Amino acid sequence: MTLRQSARAGLAALVALGSAAVSRTADSPPTFARDIAPILYSHCTTCHQPGAAGPFSLLTYDDARKRARLIAQVTRSRFMPPWLAEHGYGDFAGERRLADTQIKMISDWAAAGAPEGDPRTAPQPPQYTEGWQLGPPDLVLTAPAAFTTPATGPDVYWNFVFHTGMKSVRYLRAVDIRPGAPGAVHHANLLIDRMASAHEHEASPGAGFPGMDLDIQRSPFDPEGQFLYWKPGNPRPHEEPSGFASRLNPSDELVLNVHMHPTGKPETVRPVIGLYFTDEPQTRFPLLVELEADNALRIPAGARDFTVGDDFKLPLDADLLAVYPHAHYLGRRMEAWAVLPNGTRQWLIRVPDWNPAWQGVFYYREPVSLPRGTVISMRWHYDNSAANPRNPNSPPKLVTGGNQITDEMAHFRLQLLPHGARDQRRELDEAVLHHRLEKDPADFSSNFNLGAVQLSRLNPNAAVASLETAVRAEPARADARNMLGLALAATGRNGDAIAQYEASLRLHEDGRARFNLANAQVKAGRLDDAVENYRRAMEAFPDDPLPKQRLEETLALRDQRRNERR
Ligand code: HEC
Known part of the structure; x- marks a missing residue:
């Protein structure tokens, strides 16, 4: 036996030993290789990898060791992984939450000096595709012109118009939106402009146009049914299940509404979107329904728990597939529930500590079936006192509903799929619009x-x-x-x-x-x-x-x- 062969045999024995010792004893502290890496790879590195939203990578032992104490601290406080929805109030797919035992494991590991353990027993770091997360898109569209944010001043909203150049009808299975300029871009919503008329707002073709309240004339036959959003809380694009991909006509245009916040220096924003198609036609027709209470927002300076709400009675049997709560910095708590016709009250979501930095769409693991006559309720609570660490005004001042990040919003969007094979979006839409008019009879849109x-x-x-x-x-x-x-x-x-x-x-x-x-x-x-x-x-x-x-x-x-x- 040569020296090299014997070394290799020894190595093999060690590896066998390492994998046999899967459970650790009280006197052996957790190690990175055996205990910590699996947690980081499943709960952290989607954001903490080069090029992602997190401020540093956590893919290697060295990355983690340097920040062991901080990691222990932010996991104990449940600041990381970020997840707004309280556990047990709605069962959401991809819930980002560590078990108590995992949190303790990380604490013990940091307290023991962050030992590496045997690197050969560590799991392989996950392979993230550099670039598009769902693989190469079927169609990549780049905004015709970049937008440069001012260095300072109020928030800016800019709309980028994309022409698809498609020659035939396609069905949109997923969209990966890359707004660029991560420090400046808060979030972005993609709209399908069925009337292809939004570009009329452009001063010259391809220039884009300002404005947040994007008044796109919708098609009553094909209203918005999918969350085509880029949100910091959704690091991966959502893939529509079979039959849910929405129709995209060659005449449709896409409008990306981007919300930006000046960073202190001008930032160039030129979004790129990747479209993923399927040839399977749409057979399921959900509708995005919005509960809101913006007109009720007049939050006095110093108010600690200013509450608004909205209640909508469902006109038909439907499945609730996903929800998207939205407010700005004064929002502190959000609750939504359903009262079924038999009187049962069911939680839809509860956000005990709202933070707009982590807003996102929450998809239910299983559809929530809501019978006709169910009343869906949402309540937003605001803290406009100096005790709210995110209050943008010091001293606090009166804040009303509006589009600026220093204004407030009270939104709760739901993706509802009427039961049955028929497309019933218009029935549902009509009921929603009547409900909005009860609150504001003269509202134009x-x-x-x-x-x-x-x-x-x-x-x-x-x-x-x-x-x-x-x-x-x-x-x-x-x-x-x-x-x-x-x-x-x-x-x-x-x-x-x-x-x-x-x-x-x-x-x-x-x-x-x-x-x-x-x-x-x-x-x-x-x-x-x-x-x-x-x-x-x-x-x-x-x-x-x-x-x-x-x-x-x-x-x-x-x-x-x-x-x-x-
Ligand atoms: C959804 C994306 C996402 C996930 C998942 C995530 N992080 Fe983060 N993390 C961020 C972002 C973004 C920041 C910067 C936050 C800020 O500056 O407010 C951050 C900040 C941190 C910080 C620095 C906190 C500070 O005070 O400076 C640590 C440590 C951290 N994350 C650890 C983790 C760990 C450990 C996990 C998994 C258990 C995790 N993160 C999961 C996005 C994420």
Whole structure:
């Protein structure tokens, strides 16, 4: 036997010994290799690896040894791993929580001087793909232009518009959003712009546009059903289960709404998004429903427990799949529960110590079944006293609802899947919009969206009433007047419809309103005007066959009339 061979044999014996000694005795302290590495690799290194959100890597013994005392401290206080939802109040997938025994193990290890143990017995560090976490995306889109944050001042919201360039319908299984500039970016929401109209806000194509309250005209047939979010609390993108991937049409555009906070120096933000597709069509249609109480937010300076809430009665049987609570720095505690028709009260989530730095979407391990008639309640508690360590104002001052990070919010979003095979999003949506209007009857967007849903549900009389309220609230909104025109036409008030389309076009030139106007003019016998407007609609939508087809029909009709007159 050579020297090398004997050394190797000895090594093998040691390894065998090491793996046999899986349970440690009272007098042998925990070691990194045997006890600590498995905890760090399963609970910490998704964020504590190079390039991730954590301020340092915890992949190697050296990384951990240097910070052993700090690690013991932050795990004992349950500051790490960060997780907002209280254990036992809702059963969430991917719960980040250490067992008491694991916390004690880390403490004992740090107290013993952070021994390494036998490195050969340590588990392999997890392999993180540098870059995209779900593998190479099917489509990678880079924001057409970067945005540079100011060095100081209030928060900025910027919207980046992405054109997919897709040629056929795809189904969106997952999105990996990389906003860039981690210090400056708080969070980001991706919206599917079904009307492809948000880019009209851009000063030049691709430039993006400012604003937080993104008023995207939604399609009543295909409202938001997925959380396409980037949140610090969700280090990994969510993958939709089979049948849940949402439809993405070639004409859809994507808008990434990014919330940024100046860092002291200008930061360049140019987000990249990775889209993952499936060819399996969508067969399950959840809806994002928001409970909120922003109008009730007038939090006096010094108030220690200012509470607002919202309660919504479910109009149909549904499964609750996920929730997303949202407030800013004064938020301290959040609670949500459901009272079932039989009187049972069930916790949905409880956040005992809110911290906006860890906001995220919480997916239930199993869907929570809520029967029709269930009342879903949420309560937000705020601390506007100097005792709140996150209070942005010193001394405290009155804070109201609003978009700035120094304003407050009281949101609770739910992903609800109506029971049954049928797509029932519009029924649910209509109930949600009615609920919002009970709180704020003149609200523009609730009336506008309700009108669109009512029209899509073949209830044009109700739609006219809702849309007239919307137009009264915001007379200069061209899209609301166009939609009101459609509702009026559907009730047979063709002359009134024409007046609304014309008013809409005076405010804003739009191929859709031209097309609608042309249709109404045909009905009114004004064929020359209709021909002109179909032509203009064709110029606006050269790829859409419909204006061309209607134009040809109208030209033929005009010829026929002329011949009859001869
Ligand atoms: C979801 C991502 C995430 C996970 C999981 C996570 N961390 Fe962190 N950790 C962070 C971030 C981000 C910070 C910086 C926080 C800050 O500055 O407020 C941080 C900070 C720390 C700090 C420094 C605290 C200080 O006061 O300076 C320690 C130590 C730490 N983490 C240890 C751990 C350990 C141990 C685990 C697992 C048990 C863990 N983290 C899991 C994201 C995470």
